[in-house]
Amino acid sequence: MSDTLLLDPTGTSHSQFDQLSWYNLEKNREAFIRSDDYLIDGGAAPLCVDTVELEAMSQGLSLARDRLEGLGQQVLAVHQDLFFRYLTELDFLNQSLAAGNEGAAEKISRLMAAWAQFENDYYPVQYDRCGARRLASDTGELSLALARATGTYELTEDQVNKMMRIYLEQSALSLLAKKISGSLEFPETFTVGGKTYFAKDLNDIQKAAIFLSWWQAKQGEDIFGSSHSVTLHSQDGDVSIPVDGFEDSPELNEAFAKYISRLSPEESKKIQDQIFGYAKIADQDEPWLSRLARFTGLQATVFAALFLPRGGKIFEDILRGPGPDWYRLFSDSQAQSRAEKGQKFAKTVTAKSVGTTRAKRLEERQLGLDPSGDCIANGDGTMTRNLPHELGDTFRYANTQDPQEGGAFEIQQWETASGKKGARVILRGTETWDAGSEQVQDMLTNTESVAGLQTGVEKAVAEALEQLGVSADTPVELVGHSQAGIVASNLAADSGFTKRFNVQTVITAGSPVANAPIPEKIKTLNLENIYDHVPKLDGAINPPSPNHITVYKDYKKGLNPEEVHNRDAVYAEMMDELQSFHYAEVDNFLECRDKVMGFDEEIVKATTQRFEIERNYG
Numbered sequence: 128m129s130d131t132l133l134l135d136p137t138g139t140s141h142s143q144f145d146q147l148s149w150y151n152l153e154k155n156r157e158a159f160i161r162s163d164d165y166l167i168d169g170g171a172a173p174l175c176v177d178t179v180e181l182e183a184m185s186q187g188l189s190l191a192r193d194r195l196e197g198l199g200q201q202v203l204a205v206h207q208d209l210f211f212r213y214l215t216e217l218d219f220l221n222q223s224l225a226a227g228n229e230g231a232a233e234k235i236s237r238l239m240a241a242w243a244q245f246e247n248d249y250y251p252v253q254y255d256r257c258g259a260r261r262l263a264s265d266t267g268e269l270s271l272a273l274a275r276a277t278g279t280y281e282l283t284e285d286q287v288n289k290m291m292r293i294y295l296e297q298s299a300l301s302l303l304a305k306k307i308s309g310s311l312e313f314p315e316t317f318t319v320g321g322k323t324y325f326a327k328d329l330n331d332i333q334k335a336a337i338f339l340s341w342w343q344a345k346q347g348e349d350i351f352g353s354s355h356s357v358t359l360h361s362q363d364g365d366v367s368i369p370v371d372g373f374e375d376s377p378e379l380n381e382a383f384a385k386y387i388s389r390l391s392p393e394e395s396k397k398i399q400d401q402i403f404g405y406a407k408i409a410d411q412d413e414p415w416l417s418r419l420a421r422f423t424g425l426q427a428t429v430f431a432a433l434f435l436p437r438g439g440k441i442f443e444d445i446l447r448g449p450g451p452d453w454y455r456l457f458s459d460s461q462a463q464s465r466a467e468k469g470q471k472f473a474k475t476v477t478a479k480s481v482g483t484t485r486a487k488r489l490e491e492r493q494l495g496l497d498p499s500g501d502c503i504a505n506g507d508g509t510m511t512r513n514l515p516h517e518l519g520d521t522f523r524y525a526n527t528q529d530p531q532e533g534g535a536f537e538i539q540q541w542e543t544a545s546g547k548k549g550a551r552v553i554l555r556g557t558e559t560w561d562a563g564s565e566q567v568q569d570m571l572t573n574t575e576s577v578a579g580l581q582t583g584v585e586k587a588v589a590e591a592l593e594q595l596g597v598s599a600d601t602p603v604e605l606v607g608h609s610q611a612g613i614v615a616s617n618l619a620a621d622s623g624f625t626k627r628f629n630v631q632t633v634i635t636a637g638s639p640v641a642n643a644p645i646p647e648k649i650k651t652l653n654l655e656n657i658y659d660h661v662p663k664l665d666g667a668i669n670p671p672s673p674n675h676i677t678v679y680k681d682y683k684k685g686l687n688p689e690e691v692h693n694r695d696a697v698y699a700e701m702m703d704e705l706q707s708f709h710y711a712e713v714d715n716f717l718e719c720r721d722k723v724m725g726f727d728e729e730i731v732k733a734t735t736q737r738f739e740i741e742r743n744y745g
Contacts, residue, residue, distance in 0.1 A: 347563015
């Protein structure tokens, strides 16, 4: 399959996505084989080109490739025919030699010499620099390179369907979110931290995320206690930052209180039997739903919930049904996992780069200026890090940001030979899968971020930039994978944050960011492995525009969610490959990014500052 590209240079020509239907998606359910196909939605080619002339050139190159390929096939057919005749004649002469016929040996020798000469002539004709097959391949690559570089190559509708068929999951998630929001007694208005929210302004995904945030926070309160602030640890000391959550809303507390009361074990068993009964009905009466369940990997209970009467008690029953202690047991297992990671911290690359004690970890450090971004091992067992320039290296840098106590992020600053300054915030994704512990990079921050709430992590980043004295005219880049990408996007969509700091670029990988209204002036690049479930949790396709690009790729397929979502093995490598293909839209983004951030100049100084953040209780 050839390299392909979907263009939307104006932000309005989005019809290929709009035309997708369940019928078309179902029609293309055959296995999608990993190829070099990148689907690029949004962006703008920087060249002013005559597209008619370019298309004619591309068609001419394609025609030349086809003719050369045809010539190569003809030569191959002649070769195969002659090879058959050669073997037939050789067999006859060998029989003649065995029969003692005089002169047979000499004829065999001449025949083999002639065939050897033919082989010597055949391979250059096909595969040398000017060989037919080699020329066909080179011409095809030239045609694709021309299309990539000028932004004139488009996917056919069938190719888009094949690439995007995996996004059936988003339809399922949107349907589930609609069912959740419809089953909840959601207040028309509610307040959080003095801000008033109107239910009519929220989509179903946001409503579901608000409820899940509220519910998780209440579970966390039972285990850890209530939390209304986070502490930011830095080289300059500790700062307590007030944080409001959905659990602090009087209106939400009144509306959702019933979801916290518990059922008896007998009631719980009855509810579970009912849920699985509905799952069986769904499987028998709606086979398409059963296929979709297997396709997306979502549990049968989710699909059973879709078939319960609107306004029923299914979600109340699901949340209350498993019994009072199941979340505490889960939280205990996550606490044990955090403790085990903490015990191994001294052996990590992070510890070798920044030290083991908090005082050491929070020291400002010089970064090397090797643009590769590699870590350099020192003779004393420590490591020196370089300031990364390329996208893949920037994400791999997060390997040196492991948390020890709570969460962690870094802010890099640099200066060029001309005096230009730049700053970059590098965040890490989810570190624990429960909610409400001291580790803020958890599931609670995940759902709060999807809901659009200003989280403790976002407030900590703003405070850290203030502490460092990053000026209002210093260009800032925000980078994050998974949860970190949502946080980065929400910061860029926060008008208060962007009035104070000069956010220029946002780069995310595997993050559900469709609901973050980032201003057009901020350039964004979002990467999604189409087999990764996480970026689909927003239930929508990222809106494209000239400055907002989403790149889709069938990069890695697998049943293990961690494998298809991996920061290094999937997204960093995906970025490396994407840059090597030189699509016009991506090259334009990178060129503008390098220019505004100072990467097109000689960088003479670079530092990094680590910050750590913990959730407080009481």
